[in-house]
Amino acid sequence: MSKTNNFQFTIHQSQNLAAYLEYIDQHPHSGIWHYPEWGEFQISSGKAIKNILFSIKASDQVIFAGNLLIQKKARWIKYGYIPGGFLAGEKYTSYYPIFLQYVQEIMKKEKLLFIQIDSLLPNNTDFYQFLLTLPGHDLTVKLPIPQYSNIISLDLTEDEILKQMKPKGRYNIKKKKKKGVKVQVGKPQDVQSFYDLLQITTSRDGFKGNTKFYYAEMIKKLPQSRILIATHENDLLAAGIFTYTPQQALYYYGASSNHKRNLMAPYLLQWEAIKFGKSLGCKIYDFLGIADPENPEDSLQGVTEFKLKFGENITQFNPSYCIYNNKGLYSLYQFVINFKYKIMTG
Numbered sequence: 001m002s003k004t005n006n007f008q009f010t011i012h013q014s015q016n017l018a019a020y021l022e023y024i025d026q027h028p029h030s031g032i033w034h035y036p037e038w039g040e041f042q043i044s045s046g047k048a049i050k051n052i053l054f055s056i057k058a059s060d061q062v063i064f065a066g067n068l069l070i071q072k073k074a075r076w077i078k079y080g081y082i083p084g085g086f087l088a089g090e091k092y093t094s095y096y097p098i099f100l101q102y103v104q105e106i107m108k109k110e111k112l113l114f115i116q117i118d119s120l121l122p123n124n125t126d127f128y129q130f131l132l133t134l135p136g137h138d139l140t141v142k143l144p145i146p147q148y149s150n151i152i153s154l155d156l157t158e159d160e161i162l163k164q165m166k167p168k169g170r171y172n173i174k175k176k177k178k179k180g181v182k183v184q185v186g187k188p189q190d191v192q193s194f195y196d197l198l199q200i201t202t203s204r205d206g207f208k209g210n211t212k213f214y215y216a217e218m219i220k221k222l223p224q225s226r227i228l229i230a231t232h233e234n235d236l237l238a239a240g241i242f243t244y245t246p247q248q249a250l251y252y253y254g255a256s257s258n259h260k261r262n263l264m265a266p267y268l269l270q271w272e273a274i275k276f277g278k279s280l281g282c283k284i285y286d287f288l289g290i291a292d293p294e295n296p297e298d299s300l301q302g303v304t305e306f307k308l309k310f311g312e313n314i315t316q317f318n319p320s321y322c323i324y325n326n327k328g329l330y331s332l333y334q335f336v337i338n339f340k341y342k343i344m345t346g
Contacts, residue, residue: 249277
């Protein structure tokens with residue numbers, strides 16, 4: 001715990017989490033990544049080696065918070081990642097220098113080459129322009145959480161949510177349910193079924209998934225996570241992993257079969273996930289990433305059409321970026337990474 005003027009920077013341990021959790025629970029833009037369980041899951045799955053929950057207080061009130069994961073790229077490279085970015089109030093530009101001061105101290109102490117930050121805060125042009133004035137900031141990076149997402153308000157009634165959907169999405173939910181497609185909450189052992197479907201999906205759609213162990217750890221370590229599965233008769237047609245926190249219901253991973261695709265099971269799966277979020281009191285349903293509306297070449301174009309059928313409520317977040325202390329080493333690292341990428345992609 002450190003103080004600078006009227007601000008107090010705190011690193012939270014298990015015995016002093018109350019203020020941090022209260023702030024996260026109530027912040028309208030918080031997500032699963034800000035919770036301590038996310039860091040524990042990332043460590044147990046091998047994605048991270050340590051996580052640091054931090055906050056800044058002013059007048060004994062938390063005004064700024066986040067979850068810093070420490071990850072290893074190679075034997076001699078460690079870096080940080082703040083998934084979902086930091087959470088703050090409207091005047092976060094004025095608090096940012098305090099955050100920057102302490103995060104740079106953490107970088108030195110933990111010997112981090114850089115720290116990656118993405119965001120769930122709505123896009124703020126003034127903040128972006130502010131970052132451009134700061135040394136040690138690289139605003140050209142692209143991180144796991146896309147800058148655009150489709151978000152549904154769960155304060156609406158079920159009828160209101162259905163009404164704001166595109167006609168094709170509403171049709172696929174109502175009609176296919178009558179065809180006998182059923183959705184239920186799965187059990188931990190259903191990770192195998194999800195993973196089997198995922199192998200079909202990745203092969204069909206040309207992307208790479210995680211290991212089965214990773215998804216099993218996600219269900220095991222995150223009490224906020226659920227597997228939902230859609231079946232017809234004895235056939236497994238679709239499955240997804242979703243997370244539910246006080247503010248956010250999140251569509252994290254999805255998979256579907258090549259069998260009986262005419263039944264459109266993924267639509268009913270999403271609808272049941274949305275209703276489950278409402279039943280838990282979540283405020284929003286986030287589809288976790290859609291294509292940049294201004295970029296027809298965006299790699300997310302393929303899934304965006306599906307996600308927008310549930311209602312077109314596009315949100316743009318603050319852009320992702322990196323903070324570094326040593327420009328020379330950081331530039332060398334980027335050069336090596338880009339060189340390897342060019343070799344791998346031919």
